[in-house]
Amino acid sequence: MARRSTPEINAGSMADIAFLLLIFFLVTTTMDVDTGITRRLPPPVENPEEDIEIKERNILNVLVNKNDRLLVDGKIGSIATLKDVAKKFMIPVYPDDPNHPETELKTINLIGEIHTSKGVISLKNDRGTSYKMYIAVQNELARAFNELKDEMAQKYFGTSYNNLLNEDEIKAINEAVPVRISEAEPENIGGR
């Protein structure tokens, strides 16, 4: 018995099937990149009584209360001015001025001898503060540091901080502008 050759399968609709699958994956794909503000938490304190002494002039106190109002350095502040206040505080001033934080002479690779600020920004929030406000404050502080880094990068390497490619240069800038945001141990001031 002579075998009849099997008729060829019509592949014309293959494209349609593939399209269908393609559209399914197109719709379900989420290509969102997660973005956010990265911070490093301090290790837990061993004995809370032993406070680290930091001179008053080296601290910029930022307090946020449960009504999302700001107290910056003992005065009522606002989000709009926080960045400039923080920036002004963190710019190293030398010769020594008692109204500004102390400076420290450091020798940094690629930059050389430079005065760096010993200032610390202390952030304290209430349990009732809204997360939105907290992030806004964190963002403004980050902005202040980023601008300082940018200026430093511009001064020494002639380009903005984000455009630096050399690892050593990035490290040098990070050393020259240390990000010192200290978050106080939580305290229950205003209740939940």
Next chain:
Amino acid sequence: MSKFKTKKGKGLPAINTSSLPDIIFMLLFFFMVTTVMREVTLRVKVRLPQATEVQKLEKKSLVMFIYMGPPTNTAVYGTESRIQLNDQFARVEDVPEFIAREREARNEADRNFLTTSLKVHSETKMGIVTDVKQELRKSGAFRINYSTLKNQK
């Protein structure tokens, strides 16, 4: 002149579409490989706050997520902000165990680079967030990322 006439008579040849499925399949495979299916169902509402100074969160495999916000099903769970770990609601005390389990799932070398991404609803009070942060400190998960949307300003 006759040259042109003969061409006109034949008309346009049909485009060969036999390789079209292959092209489509190629695209299909690309999307199949890049797709990350959402593995958790959100039980809390998370509307992220906006910020300008954001960094990209790299290495998705080294990130664990903690969600905080008001429950989506307010009729059953109320409106008070809750914590969600994996697929279910959790209490603050459950956070260290969650961290330990997540660490366990990663290989030895990567454990120190684990980042905790906090996805918190913007209207959530800081109290619960601070509690979670304290737990993270105690468990040694120091690298955190406050998840925010990038705000074009």
